[in-house]
Amino acid sequence: MKLALIGFGQAGGKVVDEFLAFDERTGGGFVESAIAVNSATTDLKGLERVPERNRVLVGQARVKGHGVGADNELGAEIAEADIDEIQGAIDRIPVHEIDAFLVVAGMGGGTGSGGAPVLAKHLRRIYTQPVYGLGILPGTDEGGIYTLNAARSFRTFVDEVDNLLVFDNDAWRSAGESVAGGYDRINREIVERFGLLFAAGEIDQGDHVAESVVDSSEIINTLSGGGVSTIGYASETVETDDGLLSSLTGDDGFDEGAATNRLTSLVRKATLGRLTLPCDVASADRGLVVATGPPSRLNRKGVERGRQWLEDETGSMEIRGGDYPLPxxxxxxxxxxxxxxxxxxxxxxxQQVAIEAQETTEDVRAQADEAFTSLMDTGGELDALF
Ligand code: GDP
Known part of the structure; x- marks a missing residue:
């Protein structure tokens, strides 16, 4: 499906950059336009693939290109004040050619955390296309302010988008990794999953005699109804037609039964393995199973069995399935x-940690006010200058 990607804040911009790299590398063809919005000049400069003219600096009057320093209320104010600047970049998107908007942001910071929900609300008011969010949750070790920001932004963002796709940094961090190295790897994991999904709805149907290619409307229908979404992914290397086996035997090594079993087992692995947002699978309301790989290794029976298994696992009658052939x-x-x-x-x-952090912040502030009053109290013995 064709998307207009809008990255808000540093994480948002970097992930959109990575989406562009993925789309280029795989010939996915799902990115129609890419925009990055930020209140920090250096973050916008650091991007590699988002075109220069699609990089929008907001809040110059308030923060002079220095960012909002994890203040997401300020992030939201700036987005509202400068929405026309953002709209200026959106005006250059051929909107009639896109299937949806995807607004990407890290929820723990300031610019994206506050700005992404404001932008989503604006887009939904103006356009008929669905507006999806891709929200990135902070690691639990990032501290109270990031947790509080994320919890408040999450609550707001969910209400302002047609569906919120979530990626939890905490579930994906590895011990002993530098923060920057970690984000590079995590961003590739994000893009591999969401990129494959969106590219799946963009296949040129004329290329192959596909049995049941996924269409963008199936992705849209699965996401419609709102709420929160998560993705699982599993893959396995296979002998291709020009592998050693076929050159020796003249047989391409294809076995229908093995292909079916492989696909059904991969659906289980994807569902029961690490999801972008870990959750109880049984609580899902709707689902979509997409099989990717060489067309000769995809078969309808495998997808169908996987789809049925997911129906049983979720108890949902709304599980769709299809192929995304990648020759x-x-x-x-x-x-x-x-x-x-x-x-x-x-x-x-x-939410729990955020509530605690909010209470602690209020207590600390009240105590500080009291302590300051007591520090300055001279019992009326000393006059101020004026
Ligand atoms: P903003 O620029 O004020 O919107 O804030 P950032 O985007 O820098 O940070 C917000 C949150 O996003 C952080 O608390 C991190 O959890 C996360 N984050 C920052 N950079 C990245 C990144 O490159 N990848 C991922 N996955 N998360 C990031």
Missing amino acids: DRSEVGTIVLLSGVTDVPRIDQL
Whole structure:
């Protein structure tokens, strides 16, 4: 499906940059336009692929290009004040050619955390295309302010988008990795999953005699109904037609039964393995199973069995399935999109810690005010200058 990507804040911009790299590398063709919005000049300069003219600096009057320093209320104010600047870049998008908007932001910071929900609200008011969010949750070790920001932004963002796709940094961090190195790897993981999903709805149907190619309307229908979504992915390397086996035997090594079993087992692995937002799969309201890889290794029976298994797992009658043939790959993979999930322990925990952080912040502020008053109190013995 064709998307207009808008990255808000540093994480948002970097992930959009990575989406562009993925789209270029794989010939996915799902990025129609890419825009980055930020209140920090250096973050915009650091981007590699978002075209210069699509980089929008907001809040210059307030923060002079220095960012909002994790103040997401200020981030939201700036986005509202400068919405016309952002609209200026959106005006250059051929909107009639896109299927949806995707607004990407890290939820723990300031610019994206506050600005992304403001932009989503604006887009939904103006355009008929769905507006999706891709929200990135902070690591639990990032501290109270990031947790509080994320919890408040999450609450707001969910209400302002047609569906919020979520990626939890906390579930994906590795021990012993530098922050920058970690983000580079994590951003590739994000883009591999969401990129494959969106590219799946963009296949040129004339290229192959595909049995049941996924269409963008199936992705849109799975996401419609709103709420929160998560993605699972699993893949396996396969012998391709020009592998050693076929050159020795003249047989391409294809076995229908093995292909079916491989696909059904990959659907299970994708669903029960690490999701972008870990959750109880049974709580999903809708789902979509997409099988990717060389066309000869995809078969309808495998997808159908995987789809049925997911129906049983979720108890949902709304599980869709289809193919995304990728002829030059030596891997078969499955993407599982779970939409409308409601049993998400990480969100409960995030909200709980945020409430505690909010209370602590209020207490600390009250104590500081009291302490300052007492510091300056001279019992009326000393006059101020004026
Ligand atoms: P903003 O520029 O004020 O919107 O804030 P940032 O985007 O820098 O940071 C917000 C949050 O996003 C941080 O708390 C991190 O959890 C996360 N983050 C920052 N950079 C990246 C990145 O490159 N990738 C990922 N996955 N998360 C990031």
